[in-house]
Each structure stands twice: as structure tokens, then as C-alpha cells.
Amino acid sequence: MGELFENFKGYNLPEARKKAREAGREEGRKEGEEYLLIKMVCKMLRKGKAIAEILEDWEEERSIIEEIYCAAQSFAPNYDVEEVRKAMRHGAGN
Numbered sequence: 001m002g003e004l005f006e007n008f009k010g011y012n013l014p015e016a017r018k019k020a021r022e023a024g025r026e027e028g029r030k031e032g033e034e035y036l037l038i039k040m041v042c043k044m045l046r047k048g049k050a051i052a053e054i055l056e057d058w059e060e061e062r063s064i065i066e067e068i069y070c071a072a073q074s075f076a077p078n079y080d081v082e083e084v085r086k087a088m089r090h091g092a093g094n
Contacts, residue, residue, distance in 0.1 A: 041068045042079035
């Protein structure tokens with residue numbers, strides 16, 4: 001039985017918690033940024049702006065704005081942000 005634990009170095013629980021918290025915060029920031037961008041694109045769509053205008057106003061990759069735009073079209077004229085997010089996740093296979 002002693003051989004089983006011979007090379008066991010232990011588990012640093014405080015360090016593991018710290019890393020998990022940092023990872024959770026980073027994930028939260030990314031989701032928040034995504035939410036804000038979808039919200040702003042939906043707001044512009046409600047105002048009748050075309051994709052070209054949205055692309056001009058936002059300094060984001062074209063593919064990201066186009067993905068949001070395409071997903072949002074199914075939810076016109078209200079462009080519900082949560083529904084657009086769900087559609088984007090479903091479309092991405094998540």
C-alpha cells in the first residue's frame with residue numbers, strides 16, 4: 001500500500017480554487033463582451049440599419065458581425081438578444 005502513495009505530491013486546494021476563479025472570471029468577461037456586441041447589433045437592426053452601416057460603426061471582425069446579423073434575422077423586428085445568443089450557440093453546435 002505504501003508504494004501506491006510513494007510519489008503522491010498532494011493537491012494545493014487554495015491554488016486550484018484561485019485558478020478556477022480566474023478561469024470563471026475570464027469566461028464571464030468573454031460572455032459579457034459577446035452579450036454587449038449582440039445587444040448593440042440588435043439595437044442597430046431595430047433602428048433599421050443595414051449590415052454595412054453596422055460594420056462601419058463597429059471595429060469588429062466582419063465575420064463576427066455577419067454571424068450576429070444572420071442569427072438575428074430570425075427574430076425581427078424585436079431582435080431579442082437572448083434568443084439571438086441561443087441561435088448563435090445552436091448554430092455553432094454548442
